[in-house]
Amino acid sequence: MEPFNEDSILKLVDAFQEDIQNATENNGKQVQKKLEIKAWKSRITELDVLANSGQGETQANRNEREFITKEVEKLEEEIKDLVNHFGQNILEPFRGKVKNYIEIFKESEDKLVMEFPSDIDYYFRHIIRQEVGIISRNVVQQNGVETNGVNGLAHNHSRLHLRMVVTNGKKILSLHKNPPPEQEGLHNFDDENPEPAESSGGNPPESVESLRLTKVSKRLITLTFDTPLVDGPPIERFNLYEVTAEGSKIIAENDAPEFQVNIVDTNKVKEFTVTAWNRMGESNPMYPSFKVIMRDRRGGQCLVKGVSSARNLLRDDGEVVSELTPLIEFQSEIVEIAIGESCLALFSDGRVAQWGLTATMNEETKEPEVIASDPFHIFEYQNFTVPVITNKVCVGEDFCAIITIEGRVYTWGLNIYGQLGHGDTELRLSPTIVAAFSTQRTFITDIVLGPNHCMALTDKGKVYSWGEDQGQFGEPILDNSGSIINYQSVGAHQFVPRYQDRVLNNYKVVKISTGSSHHFALTEEGFLYGWGSNKEFQLGWELPDDILNITVPERLKLPSEVKKVVDVVCGGRHTIAKIKKQDESEELWSWGDSRMKQCGQIPNESYAKPNRINVSEGLALKAVSFAAGHSSTIVVDDQNKLHFFGKQPTTAIGSGYSWINLPQGQQVRQISTAELSFAIVLNLSLIHI
Numbered sequence: 001m002e003p004f005n006e007d008s009i010l011k012l013v014d015a016f017q018e019d020i021q022n023a024t025e026n027n028g029k030q031v032q033k034k035l036e037i038k039a040w041k042s043r044i045t046e047l048d049v050l051a052n053s054g055q056g057e058t059q060a061n062r063n064e065r066e067f068i069t070k071e072v073e074k075l076e077e078e079i080k081d082l083v084n085h086f087g088q089n090i091l092e093p094f095r096g097k098v099k100n101y102i103e104i105f106k107e108s109e110d111k112l113v114m115e116f117p118s119d120i121d122y123y124f125r126h127i128i129r130q131e132v133g134i135i136s137r138n139v140v141q142q143n144g145v146e147t148n149g150v151n152g153l154a155h156n157h158s159r160l161h162l163r164m165v166v167t168n169g170k171k172i173l174s175l176h177k178n179p180p181p182e183q184e185g186l187h188n189f190d191d192e193n194p195e196p197a198e199s200s201g202g203n204p205p206e207s208v209e210s211l212r213l214t215k216v217s218k219r220l221i222t223l224t225f226d227t228p229l230v231d232g233p234p235i236e237r238f239n240l241y242e243v244t245a246e247g248s249k250i251i252a253e254n255d256a257p258e259f260q261v262n263i264v265d266t267n268k269v270k271e272f273t274v275t276a277w278n279r280m281g282e283s284n285p286m287y288p289s290f291k292v293i294m295r296d297r298r299g300g301q302c303l304v305k306g307v308s309s310a311r312n313l314l315r316d317d318g319e320v321v322s323e324l325t326p327l328i329e330f331q332s333e334i335v336e337i338a339i340g341e342s343c344l345a346l347f348s349d350g351r352v353a354q355w356g357l358t359a360t361m362n363e364e365t366k367e368p369e370v371i372a373s374d375p376f377h378i379f380e381y382q383n384f385t386v387p388v389i390t391n392k393v394c395v396g397e398d399f400c401a402i403i404t405i406e407g408r409v410y411t412w413g414l415n416i417y418g419q420l421g422h423g424d425t426e427l428r429l430s431p432t433i434v435a436a437f438s439t440q441r442t443f444i445t446d447i448v449l450g451p452n453h454c455m456a457l458t459d460k461g462k463v464y465s466w467g468e469d470q471g472q473f474g475e476p477i478l479d480n481s482g483s484i485i486n487y488q489s490v491g492a493h494q495f496v497p498r499y500q501d502r503v504l505n506n507y508k509v510v511k512i513s514t515g516s517s518h519h520f521a522l523t524e525e526g527f528l529y530g531w532g533s534n535k536e537f538q539l540g541w542e543l544p545d546d547i548l549n550i551t552v553p554e555r556l557k558l559p560s561e562v563k564k565v566v567d568v569v570c571g572g573r574h575t576i577a578k579i580k581k582q583d584e585s586e587e588l589w590s591w592g593d594s595r596m597k598q599c600g601q602i603p604n605e606s607y608a609k610p611n612r613i614n615v616s617e618g619l620a621l622k623a624v625s626f627a628a629g630h631s632s633t634i635v636v637d638d639q640n641k642l643h644f645f646g647k648q649p650t651t652a653i654g655s656g657y658s659w660i661n662l663p664q665g666q667q668v669r670q671i672s673t674a675e676l677s678f679a680i681v682l683n684l685s686l687i688h689i
Helices: 006-051 059-107 122-143
Strands: 112-117 161-167 170-176 212-217 220-224 235-244 247-254 258-262 269-278 290-293 300-307 320-326 334-338 342-347 352-361 368-377 390-395 399-404 409-413 428-433 444-449 453-458 463-467 474-478 484-489 494-499 509-514 518-523 528-533 549-555 562-570 574-581 586-592 607-612 614-616 623-628 632-637 641-647 655-661 668-673 677-683
Touching: 006 059, 006 494, 212 290, 235 258, 247 258, 258 269, 300 334, 334 390, 334 668, 334 677, 342 390, 342 399, 352 399, 352 428, 390 444, 399 444, 444 509, 453 509, 518 562, 562 623, 574 623, 586 623, 623 668, 632 668, 632 677
Parallel strands: 509 562
Antiparallel strands: 112 170, 161 170, 212 220, 220 258, 235 247, 235 269, 269 290, 300 320, 300 677, 334 342, 342 352, 352 368, 390 399, 399 409, 409 428, 444 453, 453 463, 463 494, 474 484, 509 518, 518 528, 528 549, 562 574, 574 586, 586 607, 623 632, 632 641, 641 655, 668 677
């Protein structure tokens, strides 16, 4: 047995802390996998509803059902392994360490040796209290003295005691040989019960399973939750934890079921969870229960240029805006704009305005139609029980989508191809939440829209797609053993979001983009994967004439001088990417259809292989931000100059290259393009709101 000294105690403390960390991670994984199973089974229920509808069950849905069934079975096996590992590799070794520690303590002359954190796993506290009780009773029996239940004191004061002590406002469990004098904030776990393991008189509070966002004020969010059930001592406090890859840390404590959190970091997913503690210092494992992402909400001015269509520039149809001009109704509070024939604007307070072509139902014919509309704020005419705070706005051909700060997606508009993701083709006149993303199991951080299809990206780097089939959906081709050897187009539309597990499942995707019929995904390693139509070489490959569509994401091959891809956007039938070279310099490259000079290269033709964009022969652009329209490319360089390649915004037939100087001292926040017009948002304030 090790000598009882400071070094041996510190060694034991480190051993305990390692076990506590391992147990917390193990329990967290178990809880997460149980939540995933619950979400997968919810999806099975959705598939059952679709199968019993008029559409019947498609081959794609059958494949998804089989995939989910296998995933659930795999998760259940993983939970069993975690439970076995918890008992054999964590709890039992911990019990041995506790016994060793108490044996050392019993032989010492010390009165107070070590403090146990009060927020360690419930099973560990149970073991500590149980072993303390066993050793205490053995000591009593050896001394031949009965305590008669009097505060656990035995002859020569050799009984051990486990107590809750408040030190500087922090609650800790302390092990004592002789109890210290009674003082405020001291609780004796022994009291009159000779079995410390049962002294709580019940079970710990149930876990807090969900958090709700009830208020947002600038960067301050208010989270509330239901008080969990209690079968034992009453709840004394709630702790709010921030969950990170390194673990969980307490950031607030309250005696009421509500927390206010100031989100400092923008554009980063923050995850929080809450535990309830009773006066015995007991709780159940925490649930990863709420995620949020706050974006930079500095208000800005929106400038537009081009030909107004369906009042998208808030001018009469056909009116030409020849110079960059402020959008009339909005002066200084726009965060982001999505411009097309339908338009959306996101404001610094999270509200969203819509104008231009708007889907509606004809009262006479009872048929869906689109009409030109003046700006109006969405959500205000609906009875939402919680605030819908928007992070991103997008427009397709005749439909719209937004992402909220809670990672949820709302869509509305025409729905002929199932592009709204609700499992049907019915028109939605107002924003409707996409059920597949209604839980935070799939927390959406980005969404991009094609003419009649959608792609979404989760915080885990997974890709979903739905709507009109533009090569983004493929059925697996299996060999005799059941292994996937290839994919073929389903030739059908997808009415609910479908997980793109082909190839991309092996990577974390950080950026997605889609054009009229081709798609790209950028991984965190800087690899670029593309699929869909390659008719105009928009995927960057020169393929045989009979292969015009690729249903499986393929990695783009780039010259050896390229170290990685930094960013990517898809135009209608061309692609623009920022690349980092081996010497760490960055350039803007393009490929695909350039018959309107949208690739910025000389001469005008379709480019099968990526090449850098030149302002003139041999002069490459140093791009700060860029965007691509159907037949155009817009680039803002490091000199605050805006370059326009392709179909010019002030004429229906002109094409080529032009440039303009932007206002000095104002940063370009965002660019959005339409067929014959574009909009930019400038930051007017350097102070974060």
